[in-house]
Amino acid sequence: MSNAAVAHIHAAPQQPEPERERHLRALPAPSVRRAPRLVHGVLALAGLAGIVVAQLGLSVVISEGAYTLNALHGESSSLARSEQALGEDVAVLSSPQHVAVAADELGMLAGQPSQFLTLSGEATAGGPDAMHMQVPALDRFGMYVPNALLQTQPQVAASVEHVAEEAIEPYPGMLLPAGEGAPAAASDEQAAGQPEAPAAPEQPEPGTLLPATASE
Amino acid sequence: MAARRKRPRMGVRTIIVAVLTFALLATFVVRLADIQVVRAEALNAEADGRRGVAETLHGTRGPIVDSAGTVLAESVDRWDLTVSPQYTRDLEPGIDAVDEPLTVGDALVQIAGITGDDPHDLQAKIYAELERNPDSDYMMLSNGLDARQYEAVRDLGIPWVYLRLNPQRVYPAGSVGGNLVGFMGTDDPLAGIERSQDSCLAAQPGERTFDRSADGTPIPGSVVTDPAVDGGSVELTIDADVQYQVQQLTAQYTSQLRARSGTSIIMRTDGTVVAIAESPTVDPNDPTASAGRDRGSRAFTSAYEPGSIFKTFSWAAMLDLGLIEPTQEESVPWTYNGNGTRVRDAHSHAVEQWTAAGILVNSSNVGMVELAQQLDRGEYTDYLDRFGFGEQTAVGFAGEQAVPLRDLSAVDPQTQLNALFGQGIAATPIQLASAYQAMGNGGVHEPVQLIAGCTDAEGEVTSPELPEGERVVSEETAQSTLEVLEHVVTDYGYETFPIEGYRIAAKTGTAQMAYADGSGYDPNRMMTSVAGVFPVDDPQFVVLTMFDSPQTNRTSGGAIPAFHDMVNLLIRHYDIPPSTTPASDVPLEWTADQ
Numbered sequence: 183m184s185n186a187a188v189a190h191i192h193a194a195p196q197q198p199e200p201e202r203e204r205h206l207r208a209l210p211a212p213s214v215r216r217a218p219r220l221v222h223g224v225l226a227l228a229g230l231a232g233i234v235v236a237q238l239g240l241s242v243v244i245s246e247g248a249y250t251l252n253a254l255h256g257e258s259s260s261l262a263r264s265e266q267a268l269g270e271d272v273a274v275l276s277s278p279q280h281v282a283v284a285a286d287e288l289g290m291l292a293g294q295p296s297q298f299l300t301l302s303g304e305a306t307a308g309g310p311d312a313m314h315m316q317v318p319a320l321d322r323f324g325m326y327v328p329n330a331l332l333q334t335q336p337q338v339a340a341s342v343e344h345v346a347e348e349a350i351e352p353y354p355g356m357l358l359p360a361g362e363g364a365p366a367a368a369s370d371e372q373a374a375g376q377p378e379a380p381a382a383p384e385q386p387e388p389g390t391l392l393p394a395t396a397s398e
Numbered sequence: 399m400a401a402r403r404k405r406p407r408m409g410v411r412t413i414i415v416a417v418l419t420f421a422l423l424a425t426f427v428v429r430l431a432d433i434q435v436v437r438a439e440a441l442n443a444e445a446d447g448r449r450g451v452a453e454t455l456h457g458t459r460g461p462i463v464d465s466a467g468t469v470l471a472e473s474v475d476r477w478d479l480t481v482s483p484q485y486t487r488d489l490e491p492g493i494d495a496v497d498e499p500l501t502v503g504d505a506l507v508q509i510a511g512i513t514g515d516d517p518h519d520l521q522a523k524i525y526a527e528l529e530r531n532p533d534s535d536y537m538m539l540s541n542g543l544d545a546r547q548y549e550a551v552r553d554l555g556i557p558w559v560y561l562r563l564n565p566q567r568v569y570p571a572g573s574v575g576g577n578l579v580g581f582m583g584t585d586d587p588l589a590g591i592e593r594s595q596d597s598c599l600a601a602q603p604g605e606r607t608f609d610r611s612a613d614g615t616p617i618p619g620s621v622v623t624d625p626a627v628d629g630g631s632v633e634l635t636i637d638a639d640v641q642y643q644v645q646q647l648t649a650q651y652t653s654q655l656r657a658r659s660g661t662s663i664i665m666r667t668d669g670t671v672v673a674i675a676e677s678p679t680v681d682p683n684d685p686t687a688s689a690g691r692d693r694g695s696r697a698f699t700s701a702y703e704p705g706s707i708f709k710t711f712s713w714a715a716m717l718d719l720g721l722i723e724p725t726q727e728e729s730v731p732w733t734y735n736g737n738g739t740r741v742r743d744a745h746s747h748a749v750e751q752w753t754a755a756g757i758l759v760n761s762s763n764v765g766m767v768e769l770a771q772q773l774d775r776g777e778y779t780d781y782l783d784r785f786g787f788g789e790q791t792a793v794g795f796a797g798e799q800a801v802p803l804r805d806l807s808a809v810d811p812q813t814q815l816n817a818l819f820g821q822g823i824a825a826t827p828i829q830l831a832s833a834y835q836a837m838g839n840g841g842v843h844e845p846v847q848l849i850a851g852c853t854d855a856e857g858e859v860t861s862p863e864l865p866e867g868e869r870v871v872s873e874e875t876a877q878s879t880l881e882v883l884e885h886v887v888t889d890y891g892y893e894t895f896p897i898e899g900y901r902i903a904a905k906t907g908t909a910q911m912a913y914a915d916g917s918g919y920d921p922n923r924m925m926t927s928v929a930g931v932f933p934v935d936d937p938q939f940v941v942l943t944m945f946d947s948p949q950t951n952r953t954s955g956g957a958i959p960a961f962h963d964m965v966n967l968l969i970r971h972y973d974i975p976p977s978t979t980p981a982s983d984v985p986l987e988w989t990a991d992q
Contacts, residue, residue: 248618263475263545270474270544273570278642298975307976310897310969314959315650326649327642329572330683 279329282319283341320345450620451610456565457601457855460629462579462591464638465850469570470579471592471682476566477543479513479551483527483534485558495555505556512550513540542566567592573681574642577695578634578674578848580796581682589685589693591849593796595632598852598860602627630854635670635847643967645675648943651960652677655948661696662943662964663831667931669844669867671793672939672968674828697831698795701824705909706761706954707929707942708820711833712770713758714879715781718841718871721772724882726754727988730765739812741767744908755882756986759889761906766818775807775814782806784870785833785843787825792845792864799826820909831942834929837903838937841876842867879903880934881982887930888981894959899976902965904930904941906954911947923947926954928961935979939968 274280295309319325324342325332332338433441462471489500503521510517520539527537541564543551548561567582580590587593604626608616644662652660664672674697680688716722731749734741741763750760757765782788788803801824806817816822825833828846836843844867851861871879883903887895896902911923927944931937941964948956968974 244618248616252616260549263549266474267545270568270570273469273472273568277571278574278639279572282642282646292970295970296973307899309976310900310966313963313966314894315647315654315963317650319646326653327573327645327679328681328687329574330681330687331568331570331572 274329274331274335277329277332279319279325279327280332280335280338283325283332283338286318286320287337287341318345450607451616452605452607455604455606455623455626456563457603457626457628458565459567459601460599460631460855462595462599462632462634464575464634464636464641466637466639467633468638470575470634470638471567471569473565474568475545475548476541476564477548477551477561478538478564479509479540479543480536480538480560480562481524482558482560483524483537484532485535486524487558489556494557500556505554505559508554509539509551509556509559512547512554513543515540567682569682571638571642572683573679574638574645575634575636575674576680576682577676577693577697578636578795579682581680581685581693589796590682590695591632591634592682594794595849595852598630598632598854601629628855630852630860632852633850635666635672635850636674637672637971640664640967640971641673641675643971644673644964645677645679647960647963647967648675649677649679651943651957651963652945654950655945655956656950657945657948657956659692659696659946660944660960661700661827661946662960663697663827663941664964664968665831665835665846665940665942667835667838667937667940668847669832669835669839670847670850674848694797695795697827698791698793698798699826701799701801701826702911702925703823703909704820704825704830704927705907705925706819707830707905707907707909707927708823708825709758709761709766709818710837710879710883710905710929711782711785712766712773712778712818713754713882714837714871714875715778716769716773717754717879718781718875719773719777722754722769724753724755724878724984725988726769728752728754728757728765728768730757730762730768732762732764734764734767734815737811739815741815751988751990753985753988755885755984758882758905759885759986761819761886763819767815770815770818773818775809775817776805778817779803779806781870782823784868785836786846787823787829787833791828791832792862793828793848795828795848798828801825801829820907827942827944830929831940834931834940834942836870837876837879838931838940839867839876840873841869841871843870878982878984880931880937882984883930884934884981885984885986889986892955892958894955894962897962897966897969900932900965900969900974901934901977901979901981902930902932903934904928904932904961906958908952908954924952926952926957928954928957930961930965932965933974933977934981935977938972938974939965941965941968 292313297306297308300307319327320341459473461469461473463469486502488502489496489505491497491499494500502524503517506517506520506524509515510520523537523539527534539559543561551559551561569576569579569581578590580592580594581588582592587596587599592599604624606621606623608622609620610616644664648660648662651657660675660677662673662675664674666672674695676692676696678688678692680693685693713722717724728751729749730752732743732745732747743762743764750756750762752760752762752765754765754769757769782803788801790798790800804823806814806823809817809822813822832843832846835846845864847862847864849862851859853859880903883905884901886906887902887904890906895904905928907925907927907929909925909927910919911925912918913920923946925944925946926948927942929940929942931940941961943957943960943964945957945960950956
């Protein structure tokens with residue numbers, strides 16, 4: 183300790199005393215605590231109730247949504263089923279067999295082959311000659327290229343039956359081509375409505391090259 | 399003093415509270431671990447069993463389409479109509495959702511009206527099932543209901559009827575490509591592309607699990623879906639329109655010729671297949687309507703001794719080796735004897751002064767033997783190997799034959815000669831068409847391609863891995879061979895053969911058929927065939943048509959109109975312009991004066 187400090191202590195012994203005494207200091211006067219206001223309680227409870235109601239509402243909406251979703255799923259799969267059914271119909275109707283039979287029915291013929299202009303410009307070069315095989319897609323034994331799905335198409339089924347009936351009109355003393363079964367057996371086949379495999383041994387006019395004439 | 403006394407008491411209380419709290423917490427933790435970890439699986443299973451439902455999601459088997467996207471095979475939804483026999487009962491208003499009483503009989507009449515069955519049959523089935531097992535809870539009453547029938551049955555609202563989804567395969571084009579496409583059994587593919595491309599077509603089933611409420615509605619947030627992966631789509635190189643018409647022609651000629659069967663192959667000169675027709679054919683919608691032997695594709699599975707259409711390859715090999723010239727002059731009798739071998743032509747004829755080209759055009763066996771005096775049979779075998787004989791084509795069709803190639807330098811002298819004109823050597827029709835493809839492709843043999851690619855559910859396309867094309871003969875050899883074969887069409891004496899304005903190269907064949915037991919050739923069976931390439935000035939298509947044992951015309955003349963019509967068809971379908979160059983004038987005969 184320096185002399186100056188000692189002198190200081192001795193010189194003024196009284197002054198710092200009251201400050202050192204103040205260990206405890208009075209706090210500023212606390213604000214008076216009142217009982218919670220009613221409005222706060224009401225607000226809190228109302229908030230709580232609001233949350234509960236909102237949650238309830240939300241879950242109602244969600245479960246409502248679940249039912250709507252389920253119903254829409256049902257509708258969607260029902261529509262998908264109709265789409266598929268219609269698509270199947272279209273696929274069968276656009277099959278080559280159906281197109282061929284329907285075209286025959288309408289009396290349509292194969293178009294002419296394209297003609298080609300030669301570069302010299304003097305003439306058109308014709309396409310190919312006629313086909314040797316000129317028979318309809320459908321004969322009395324059914325289609326040459328069968329399609330079981332077409333049996334469900336009433337129009338085609340009618341055509342098949344019509345062709346089969348037209349081909350065989352039995353009469354007493356009817357002379358059948360060699361190898362042909364009895365007409366009764368043939369009409370049984372029609373009744374069954376089973377288009378026979380095209381390579382069935384029975385075929386008209388053995389030995390003819392061009393059955394186009396045979397079918398007339 | 400009082401404060402000092404209280405202090406330890408408060409400590410004890412705190413400790414007691416803490417211990418109790420901790421114990422409670424520990425209990426909860428243990429319980430939680432027990433539920434969440436130790437018994438989690440069992441509890442989950444129990445919970446799922448109570449509320450949870452798992453349903454299998456069926457993916458859709460992929461379609462098979464042609465090169466233009468025409469669907470040849472696809473999967474559609476069908477339903478099985480099942481009933482619970484022990485609960486079949488009359489329905490009463492008030493108990494059931496019906497307005498007036500509905501007896502089982504009436505219900506069955508309504509069901510039968512929809513499915514097209516006989517109601518008595520249905521009733522008899524139910525009685526029989528109840529007789530067998532009075533507590534029976536399941537029986538299939540009818541299957542294959544389509545969407546309209548499904549909805550009609552469902553709308554009847556009969557509680558003891560349950561409709562079960564059972565997707566099925568349909569083939570909208572019927573037997574168009576039926577032999578190639580193949581068909582499905584109950585679950586498994588049985589033939590054709592369906593079988594060989596199953597890895598592309600098959601779907602991966604998925605699963606959907608969810609908790610359901612009392613009325614079956616899935617509880618939101620509980621649905622876990624592991625989606626099914628649909629099968630891929632297989633695209634073929636064939637053209638369904640051409641396929642249909644070629645099939646129709648093949649069937650018509652088969653029946654006109656009264657042949658046992660007919661097979662036609664149309665191929666582009668790059669090796670892609672346009673059409674493969676078989677007659678009798680198979681309708682994959684109803685495969686049992688065809689005999690078992692008609693359900694595959696003979697083009698791939700029936701090897702035979704091809705006969706004269708094979709001469710093209712031996713002739714081209716000799717030309718390529720420089721052993722012959724097309725104009726080389728030969729005197730050809732109708733029989734040949736030497737070294738204990740004997741060869742005859744199909745018909746007796748005087749000694750003809752044919753050129754090498756004339757020998758091929760007139761299809762002389764003896765002439766071929768004369769030309770092949772210098773031919774090394776080992777080299778010839780190598781040529782045949784490069785033409786693709788002796789191995790399966792790159793298609794790898796279900797049940798395809800390879801027909802191993804023998805080393806012709808190691809066989810007996812007679813077979814060495816016979817192999818020049820297609821006897822004592824076997825090949826499948828597709829191998830023959832593929833070898834003609836090399837002739838039409840400037841001498842380069844490309845692998846046969848039937849499958850253009852597989853497009854999976856994500857749209858990723860996988861093309862089949864094909865071997866590289868291989869040069870068999872030089873371009874000049876291929877071209878001059880085709881020019882000689884043009885004369886078969888124009889000078890062979892068949893008016894039904896040529897198409898004016900178009901240069902067509904073709905070779906006919908009437909092959910003998912061996913008895914099944916190998917005891918020689920069956921005089922009553924033969925395979926008539928025509929194979930060709932056109933247009934010669936710019937080859938685009940290979941056509942092969944063949945008929946087994948025709949009865950009304952036993953010569954290759956029977957197959958010629960069929961070949962003509964198929965070429966004609968392709969010209970019309972693809973608008974092929976007439977040839978702009980004149981036919982070759984290679985001499986077929988020679989005279990001593992020249």
